[in-house]
Amino acid sequence: MTTDVLDTAPPRSVPPAAPPPRRRSGRFRGASINLLALPALLLFAVFTIYPLISGVAISFSDWDGYSADSNPVGGANYLRLFTDDTFRAVLITTFIYGIGSTVVQQVLGLGLALALDGKLAGRGVARAIIYLPVLVSPIVMGTFYYLLFQYNTGAFNDVVVAFGGERQAWLSTQGGGVTIILAVNSIQFVGTSMIIYLAGLQGIAPEYIEAAILDGANAGQRFRHVVLPLLQPAFATSVVLNLIGGLKLFDVIQVLTGGGPGTSTSSVSTLIGRTYFDAQSAGYSAAMGVALFFIIAVLTILANGALNRRRLEQQ
Amino acid sequence: MKSRSLAATLAASTALVLAGSLSACSGGSGTDGKAVLEFQTAQSVDSPVYAQLEAITAAFEEENPDVDIDLKTGADDYEPQMKVRLAARNAPDIWATHGWSLLRYSQFLAPLQDEPWAENFDDVLEPVMKNDSGEFFALPVTTSASGLIYNRTVLEDAGVDPAGLTSWDALADAAEAVKANGVVPFSLAGSKDGSAGNLVDWIAPGGFTDDELAKMSDGEFQEDAYADLLGVLADMKTDGWTNVDYTSATGDDMARSLAEGTSAFALSTNALVTLAWTYNPDADLSYMPVPPLDGGDPYLIGGEDTAFGVAKDGDNVEIAKEYLAFLAQPENASALAAAVGNPPGLTNAEPDLGALTDPFEQYVASGTVPLEPFFDRVYLPNGMWDSVVTTADGVLAAQSTPAEGAAKMAGDFDTLFSQSSN
Structure with missing residues (x-):
């Protein structure tokens, strides 16, 4: 009887078949993979680049915004910006919205972030509630506050009357209108600042705080000398985002006051809309748009530059 | 094969992008061979005028089974919406001209004087709807x-006594x-509504001499x-x-105030009265000729109201004209005018x-009261309405002086007049 070596040999473990080496898809490889960005680029070109170029071209014409014909006017629309008292006044109001909203949102956003960074009960819910308005359309937010501040049926006036006071025309003056618009915008977007600062706070290594405590730093000193410097990147991000948002403010103004009385609560964005559609001066309106673009770009670069310098100095 | 798949993928993506961005197209032919005409109204879906248009359109489509009139509702942003469509060369086949058939839209509309x-x-519309050649561009x-x-x-x-209010001084005494009775004399809405304008x-x-008006017309x-x-x-x-x-x-607040008797007067079109009656159907509201500032005769303000024009470059111009002719039939024109709540623009329609x-x-049919045109449409260049509203709004809110408002108007007038003269 012969014994087959195979019968007596101990069973061998057969290594599993190695997976075939992964090959990069032949469909998209090399430089061709960049072509996948083409749809996005096309969208960007159609909705951003083309309108930008078109807007600049319109700004050198006297187009009324709908007719087939227009005439080139050179730089007349840009020169008009320097002599237009309305534009100058509205630009100042726009700066109030931009800078005011930025300041309010940094203070509130940082305060809320510090409060909700600790181990508080219900902090998740609180964060969600504060961030929720960011998800709401500014038109809806504006309408909500319009219903609160409205003269005849507004909730605030109902409260005033219930306490024996007289109804107030909250939105009928420039001071009242600008303050309310600024407050509504700040309240709506304070959640963005809070989230940015929270991310910044949670990125600070606890060792820094512990070292400061060992060195005898009190809470105020720790905040000023440790936390604030380390929050500089978050601060820069939040300031730039809020500044751009405030300078472009449109929807809330449109709903609350329509830019009135007169143009006293208008921003450059609402003035652009009125000039384009109502005053039928698309050329001048486009020039305002280009000017606003450069104003925002310059301010953003300056703010970014200043904040980066400060950060480098502290490092 | 692979490169073909890549090309197909990219082509499909690109086509989707372009289709998404270029999807707004006017009427033409439907898939069932019907001629489809887009009719952009300025009416909300729940308005009596829209309901009347739906009923008349259904009757037209029954008589013309190869035609489909696609009625579109309008909204508060009707005017900018129309301007964008005209700028994009994407005009509807038929649209509501809301007072601007001649000055703004005539370059896009087919002349209708031979219909x-x-x-x-109605001859009363001639000064505001007809050009020097006798052409007009909308069904009034x-x-x-x-x-x-x-x-x-x-x-x-x-x-x-309302009958005694024939001068501005008498109106001042009434105010x-x-x-003194605790009622606000005039109900107004802010700049969002345009009531200051x-x-x-x-x-x-009543505020300008004939010589001044002639100079305004000359720029x-x-x-x-x-x-x-x-x-x-300001006073x-x-x-x-x-x-x-x-x-x-808002305009709603104006109407409610008038209906509830918390204000006495309003200077507005009669649509405000109709709106006020929705708040209080029993309110005793009416209108009278405007007491003039200059001591002349009281007058009414009038001109083009609800009117529909046909795009001259549309795919179905003749069908659109047939549709307008259907709307112009006496029973249809009367029903539409009744739904609007204003006198008909055609003489064979019944008010x-x-x-x-x-x-x-008393005032209109008798022909005893002069009908003055809308000041801004006749004496100011096209596009001045916004300046009229914002400057008046600024003065009414005490944010600017009358002199500042007038100076702003002068600047805008010069700019827009030279623009319209080019």
Whole structure:
């Protein structure tokens, strides 16, 4: 009887078949993979680049915004910006919205972030509630506050009357209108600042705080000398985002006051809309748009530059 | 093969992107071979006019089974929406011209003076709807004939006889009398509504001499006279004739105030009366000719109201004209005018003005009261309406002086007049 070596040999473990080496898809490889960005680029070109170029071209014409014909006017629309008292006044109001909203949102956003960074009960819910308005359309937010501040049926006036006071025309003056618009915008977007600062706070290594405590730093000193410097990147991000948002403010103004009385609560964005559609001066309106673009770009670069310098100095 | 798949993927993506961005197209032919015409109305879906248009359109489509009229509702942003469509060369086949068939839209519209119904075109509309060649560009469904709206109960409570309000001084006395009764004399809405501009349009005919108006027509803005006009508005504010919530008030607030008797007067089209009756159907509201500033005769403000034009470059111009002719049939034109609540724009249509029939018979049908055109449409260049509203709004809210408002108007007038002259 012969014994087959195979019968007596101990069973061998057969290594599993190695997976075939992964090959990069032949469909998209090399430089061709960049072509996948083409749809996005096309969208960007159609909705951003083309309108930008078109807007600049319109700004050198006297187009009324709908007719087939227009005439080139050179730089007349840009020169008009320097002599237009309305534009100058509205630009100042726009700066109030931009800078005011930025300041309010940094203070509130940082305060809320510090409060909700600790181990508080219900902090998740609180964060969600504060961030929720960011998800709401500014038109809806504006309408909500319009219903609160409205003269005849507004909730605030109902409260005033219930306490024996007289109804107030909250939105009928420039001071009242600008303050309310600024407050509504700040309240709506304070959640963005809070989230940015929270991310910044949670990125600070606890060792820094512990070292400061060992060195005898009190809470105020720790905040000023440790936390604030380390929050500089978050601060820069939040300031730039809020500044751009405030300078472009449109929807809330449109709903609350329509830019009135007169143009006293208008921003450059609402003035652009009125000039384009109502005053039928698309050329001048486009020039305002280009000017606003450069104003925002310059301010953003300056703010970014200043904040980066400060950060480098502290490092 | 692979490169073909890549090309197909990219082509499909690109096509989707372009389809998404270029998807707005006007009428043409439907998939079932029907001629599809887009009719952009300026009416909301729940308005009586839209309901009437739906009924008439259904009857037209029944008679013309190869035609599909696609009625589109309008909204508050109708005007900018139309401007964008015209700028994009994507005009509807038919659209509502809301008072601008000649000055703004005629370059896009087919002339209609040779249509069979043109012989019934109301002559009163001629100065504002016809050009020097006798062409007009819209079917006039209604004529706007408006004046000083008032709440009769409020005036009677204050001992004011409406028939006696034939001068601005008499109106001033009446305003003081109702104010003494704790009622706001004039109901106004803020800049979002444009009622400040209506105020200018309504009182301007008594604020300029014929010579000044002629100069305005020739491109010479009359800054001093306009400052005087704005001065009247400033006085209304300082004398307490206007509502405290002026800036935040809307057209609805105006109507409700008038209906509830918390204000006495309004200078607006009669649509405000119809709106006011939705708040209080029993409110005793009417209108009278506007007491003039200059001591002349009281007048009404009028001109083009609801009107529909046909795109001259549309795919179905002749069908669109047939549809307009259907709308112009006496029973249809009468029903539409009744739904609007204003006098018909065609002479063979019957007016049905409901509770406003009496003032219509007394002032409009009798032909005894002059009908003045809207000031801004005749004496100011196209595009000035926004300046009219914002400057009047600024003065009414005491944010600017009449002189500042007039100076702003002068600057805008010069810019837009030179633009329209090019």
